[in-house]
Structures are given as structure tokens and as C-alpha cells.
Amino acid sequence: MADANLAFVSLIVLLPLSLLVFLFLIVRPRPVKVPVKGRHVFITGGSSGIGLALAQRAALEGARVSILARNRDKLDEAKHSIRLSTGIDVAVFSADVRNFDAVEKAVQEAGPIDVLVCNQGVFVPQELESQGLEEVKFMIDVNLMGTFHLIKAALPGMKSRTDCEPASIAIMSSQAGQVGIYGYTAYSASKFGLRGMAEALQQEVIADNIHVSLIFPPDTETPGLVEENKRRPQLTSIIAASSGAMKADEVAKKALNGIKSGTFFVPCNFEGLLLSIATAGLSPQRSFLMAFVEVIAASILRVAGLCFQWNWYGSIEKWHAQKK
């Protein structure tokens, strides 16, 4: 009897406890806090949607904010609306992220960056078979190459900052950058690409006290989504609805908290949290508690993931059957 009790206690209590202690000792990189107050936060795509909401929040938290986008009028409008709601002035830069020289010029004019938020993004969903290659290239160029341009341009200044405080490079991905979704062949490819970039980059810049965050929003109510909805395949909407929709400001809040706490994977809603745990793979994890949850939940979330695939392939089958 006593033996059985002992075996029970060691299984239920000691095993998880030793796993916790083990994870506490080994998780790398170590946890970090990235302050934004009084620091220079540079946000691309800051004239609309999630980027605009982020600029507003960063300004309210006392950051010096710069925003970059292409359209001058939209930038001025954003500057005006941020001044109206917060009383604070942000600096605006007009450039296309596809043009490295223009990006470099804007970054130099703006001055050394503490928190770089690569948020610009374009999304034109369509079946690959009917989508033109110029649209495929457009998404890869703006979402993936544009982010390379920004980081290449900002890194020298970020590395030579003098305040010794932790700095951050935050990259706006999407839940469609964690799982492939119908209609998003090019978009998902551009966003999955950002993950590989972010994982490799974190190893490269850790010695410079620069911390990478990858943000994974679900559908978010923005001017971009309104445009997207005009031509979204029905199946894209059905599958994306598995994760519901958020308001831009809610996503901005999650994103800013993730950046400030140095979190590598930043999910934005409950489904996103499950998705991040299910797709953790070999990504860095700073929190030993989250690492513990990842280890314990891995197999059951694989089952949940397979159930989602069952449901999605069911919708696809039904849609084809109706078409006939």
C-alpha cells in the first residue's frame, strides 16, 4: 500500500515538478523586459489598421514614435488622428519597403531605433491557379523582402545604441503564417518565411541585447481586411473563421505587451494561443511555464489540430460537391 502511494506521488507530483525545475534551468534565451517609455519606436504600415493602433498605444505609453508607409495623405491623416486622440506628435516617413534606398534614407532620417515593428503587409487571397505571378511576387516583395530591407537598414543603428537597454525587432506575421490556409498560397509563404527569418535572426542579435518577437493575429478588422473581403474565396473565409475576428486595437495591445515582455511567439486570441503551442516546434521559448505547458499539451493539441484538418477538408469537399 505504502509502495503504491509512493509510486503515485512520484508520478503525479515529482515528475512534473522535476520537469518544471529542469525547464527553469535550461530555457534560452533568458526572459527580458523591453521598455518603450522614452524610447524610439519605428512602426511600418503605421498609417492604417493594426500599425496605426500600435502607434497610438506606443505614443500613449511615452515612446517617441515614427511611422512609415507609402501614401503621404494617409500618413498625414494618421498623424492628425494620433494628435487628436493623444495630444502627441509622431514623425512620418513616406517610403515603399520594396525600395531599399528609400527605406535606408527614412531610417537614417528617423535616427537610431530601439523598437522596430515591421508591420507593413499586403494580402490578396486567391487560388494559385488563377492568381497572377505578379500578385504572388507583390506579396513576397512587400511582406518578406520589405522586412529584410527594414532590418538591414535599422540594424547598424540599433546595435550602436548607447543606452544598453534591451531593444526589439517585432515582425507582424499572421495565423496564416502558422498554418497554411486555402487561398493564401503566396501570403502564407511570405508569412512562414518571416518565421524562419525571425528564428535565425534571434540567434544572430542576442549578443547585442536585441530581442525578436513574431506576432500572429487572426482576422482583424482593418481597412486592409475590408479590401481583402471584396475578393476573398468563400473557403478562405470559412476556414479563417475557425479563429474568429479581433479589433485592431485589441491586436495592438497584445502585440505591444508581447514586445515589452520580450516574448518570441505572440499569439493574440485563445485559438492563437493553442495554435502557437501546437506549432512551437524548435522555436525559442523564454518562459519556463509556457515551455512546461508546451511539453504537456503537445500530444493533445496534435489531436486537436488533426480535428481542425478533418473539419477543413470536410468544408472543401462540401464546397466542391455543391459546385458540381
Ligand SMILES: NC(=O)C1=CN([C@@H]2O[C@H](COP(=O)(O)OP(=O)(O)OC[C@H]3O[C@@H](n4cnc5c(N)ncnc54)[C@H](OP(=O)(O)O)[C@@H]3O)[C@@H](O)[C@H]2O)C=CC1
Ligand atoms: N487585418 C488582418 O486580418 C490581419 C493582418 N495581418 C497583418 O498585419 C499587418 C497589418 O495589417 P492591416 O492593419 O490589416 O493592414 P492595412 O491594409 O490596414 O494597412 C497596411 C499598412 O501597410 C502599409 N503598406 C502597404 N504596403 C506598403 C509598402 N510597399 N511599403 C510601405 N508601407 C506599405 C500601408 O500604407 P500604404 O498603402 O500607404 O503604403 C498601411 O499603412 C500586415 O502585415 C498583415 O499581413 C495579420 C493577420 C490578420
Ligand SMILES: CCCCCCCCCCCCCCCC(=O)[C@@H](N)CO
Ligand atoms: C490546434 C489548435 C488549433 C487552433 C485553431 C486554428 C485556427 C486557425 C485559423 C487561421 C486563420 C488565419 C487568418 C489569417 C488572417 C490574415 O492574415 C488575413 N486577414 C490577411 O491579413
